[in-house]
Amino acid sequence: MAAIPEELAKFIILYWIVWKNKFFDEHYDGIVLAVFVSMGFAFIENILYVFENGMQTAILRAIFSIPGHGL
Numbered sequence: 001m002a003a004i005p006e007e008l009a010k011f012i013i014l015y016w017i018v019w020k021n022k023f024f025d026e027h028y029d030g031i032v033l034a035v036f037v038s039m040g041f042a043f044i045e046n047i048l049y050v051f052e053n054g055m056q057t058a059i060l061r062a063i064f065s066i067p068g069h070g071l
Contacts, residue, residue, distance in 0.1 A: 006041070013037050035070055042069035 018024055018033045042065060050058040 006045075010034075010037055010041055013041075038069045039066070042066050045069075 014034055014037045018030070018037070024030065024033070046058065046061050046065060049061060
């Protein structure tokens with residue numbers, strides 16, 4: 001159930017900030033900026049998880065969650 005709101009939030013941020021930007025003029029820009037938005041989301045999410053669950057969670061999320069968000 002968490003995937004739908006997460007992906008929707010990333011899409012809204014990408015649309016609101018990036019696609020309306022005058023410097024967005026190539027398809028490759030969209031790919032790079034989408035990855036940056038997803039990495040920013042993963043950064044915030046992982047900080048919240050680590051504060052809640054400890055350092056072991058940080059290691060697991062670094063291996064699985066961060067690449068998953070980038071894809």
